Amino acid sequence: MAPTPAHSALTALKGQIPLIGLTGGIGSGKSLAAKCLAELGATVIDSDQIAHDITAPHGAAIAPILDRFGPDLLAADGSLDRPKMRRLVFNDPSALQSLEAITHPLIQAETARQAMAAYQNGALYLVFMVPLLVESGYWPQVIDHLVVVDCPPELQIVRVMQRSNLDRSEIEQIMRKQASREDRLAAADTILLNDGSLDKLIPQIDALHQWITKNRSKPSNSA
């Protein structure tokens, strides 16, 4: 398949600026790690936020979603009715495929736009925060270095229950749809072990930031 303009734009940045992937299972602490890296000077591009923006009222995905799924899948304010869509795609692979055929190219294009703008504005390095990075056929080719935030599955469940109104079985269902802990760890270049307090995470993030910024001027394949 021919590379998309978004893919070409991102791969053109390779060697110009470090392209770091950041992933982890639900509740592992990705958002927290991304926030800490941003405080140190990283530019974080959040694919969940982009997915949210394109499905907000008048977002770029709304018209094609309306065409494919009809008005039932939209909330009263014109945004995507997320809980309804989640229920629809959970057990219907063809609906999921249709939804992803609409959203993925839009997310990739917006990611590339943000990445290019950050590069042109002198960003130190780019962190792509992508929940399903390991599962995707796209991201592993784009990034130079994969950071996985890891913690025991039980801790993921406890954290998500505290953060949201999902119950244990709903969280376990989501986790079963994600890559296994073993597969994520096997794909990692750097593992941030987030199984304790913030005080345990911060030094790992500091060391990662130091390493990325020190290697910044080298070509990406020499790291």
Ligand code: ADP
């Ligand atoms: P993810 O983005 O991977 O789903 P989050 O970063 O949102 O996970 O973390 C899940 C929840 O757990 C959040 O409420 C976050 O503040 C909390 N959390 C994560 N890591 C820690 C930690 N080391 N200490 C305290 N709370 C944490």
